Amino acid sequence: MQPPAPSPLRGVPSPLRATIADVAREAGVHASTVSRALNPATRGMVTEAVAQRVTEVADRLGWRPSAVAAGLRTRKSRTIGILVPDLINPIFPPILHAVETVLATQGYVTLVANTDNDAARESLLIERMATHLVDGLILASAAAGTDALSLCARFGIPAVLINRRMPEGAGCAAVSAVTNDDIHGIGLAVDHLVALGHRRIAHLAGPQGVSTARDRRTGFLDRMRHHGLEPAEITTAAAYTREAGRAAMAALLQGPAGTGPSGNEPGCTAVAVANDMLCLGVYDAMEAAGRRVAADISVTGFNDMPFVDRIHPALTTIRIQHDAMGRQAACILLAEMAEPGLARQSIRLVPELVVRASTAPPAKAP
Amino acid sequence: MQPPAPSPLRGVPSPLRATIADVAREAGVHASTVSRALNPATRGMVTEAVAQRVTEVADRLGWRPSAVAAGLRTRKSRTIGILVPDLINPIFPPILHAVETVLATQGYVTLVANTDNDAARESLLIERMATHLVDGLILASAAAGTDALSLCARFGIPAVLINRRMPEGAGCAAVSAVTNDDIHGIGLAVDHLVALGHRRIAHLAGPQGVSTARDRRTGFLDRMRHHGLEPAEITTAAAYTREAGRAAMAALLQGPAGTGPSGNEPGCTAVAVANDMLCLGVYDAMEAAGRRVAADISVTGFNDMPFVDRIHPALTTIRIQHDAMGRQAACILLAEMAEPGLARQSIRLVPELVVRASTAPPAKAP
């Protein structure tokens, strides 16, 4: 065994990393010069010969500037935080990928975190990110009852909303956003169902605290009215989850206060669902109730998330521009970080209808 | 009382964040005392009364310790990096969620990043994370031809592998790992197919650079031999993607050098596929070739990733313990960060068979 604490401290040998001072000594220049030589922005301030020598010494010693030390001095971390409500929803990874790709080209690292749709957790994450000096934030988790924006303002962190807007009046003009035209999108679904011959169309709405759910609900009502139709029924799911979708659809299948002869006939021949995740639960509920998708009741989704082309029957849905959404948001954030006074912008991406097998003309009434 | 501290107030006033000095001044104590009072570990060193007062002043001023400044001093960032090969594969989000949950309880923030299965990008990410002083790394991206581990060693960053092991001989003993028992898992699939009556069983393998693919291939061969069967065929997909799965299955459907009468009969009645993502492509290829899953050829997957219960026909697959995997890895990492000398451990989780509708007894030969 070892003797009691022989103090093998070796005066902090630091075999781990060389510092800028090491490079300076080795290159026979002052540390400041090293800093200038290696920073692309200030490289022009030193002789080419010196820059060359310093660079050479630096990577001979394997020196990497400490982002932490630099951050302390510059109050910047070259890090961007991304808050997602629920990573398990497959629409987010493609969006993140696009964001990450754009930011990586500018040398930024991304800090991804799940809020689990929990406002408290979201606040905690923002605070932690603030202490880590993130230079900017991309928020995919916007919802009512959140102080994300005020926290950002308080810490002076530029932010861009993505996919969801802020509730009206909650300072939504103060921050840029890249979202879908949800109203138009759900309208495409309604048009499609009407064209197939449906008249009694229900809406399975999402949690009304988030803008996508509200807009799709509004858009549904608008478009139904445009066609001179009354909504057959509107049920609201408690969350954008499969289970919430199942529960809401199960309720809807009971019919509004039992309209059918046996008291459990649904009052609709089609249902426009607020998103694809809910649709999985809708399928579950219909299977449990012995109802066939398309043949008995047509179903439309929203998002065209990965894999819904392979569920059975393949989902007719509204395709959003995952990739463009991520890229645009990243670009706007970069621009606003560079120039904080920039006017805020709100980009609305146009979605499109993808027809698959979950929709069909209504069955003839028996 | 002390004479009013001369606030030089030079340079820029920082309206954004209060510093420890502000708190100290306001509370009438020295900055060090503030530090001690607010750090849970050193709180015992200070009078309860003072601690109380300091705490009160601190959150009146809304002070948050700067993780950056603290990190510079302590060489720790309370940040953990997680490298994922491909976030779009739905098995990772649940794993990440578990990791995140455990780490969050200990006050760690997680830095998630995609490697896109690209060794160069992986190295870059590790270097960047190192400059940000991540305290530990969880690697889900282990593959042959990677220097992730040597980079970690060089920077002195504790790491834990998850889901995939390192190639044998590549210093695999030097790092802990939490993986599935892939050999056993694929064996369950083989057993199931044999029990259904299949004799001509093929294997659609994954990219052989990663351990899951190699182990499942080996496990397949072992188990076939155990049953006294020859593998009907083995095809290897270029990556764990849907498209690679489609291409590989299309090739397999041509049969080995055209064994069938028309030269394109597949030489098998069932195929054990290396993972669920590939299965999506397998379904695509079969559909394109006019072959029915289960009725014509049985298919098994691996991972039981979200949503494969709703594809058609529902996939028979091997369920892995996403959650336990994430939790265990996080715990091991925490332990090794606390005590670097700890013996490395390799945990192998036991998967189970989930029978659904993609497998059936072989069709009678016509």
Add this chain to the structure above:
DNA sequence: TTGTACGCGTTATCAG
């Protein structure tokens, strides 16, 4: 128990 003094690794700001 609390205050003093210093260092962590960089960069901004002056001189020269």
Add this chain to the structure above:
DNA sequence: CTGATAACGCGTACAA
């Protein structure tokens, strides 16, 4: 163009 010096905000031996 380059060197010296002073912060950046915090943690921590050491002294009081």
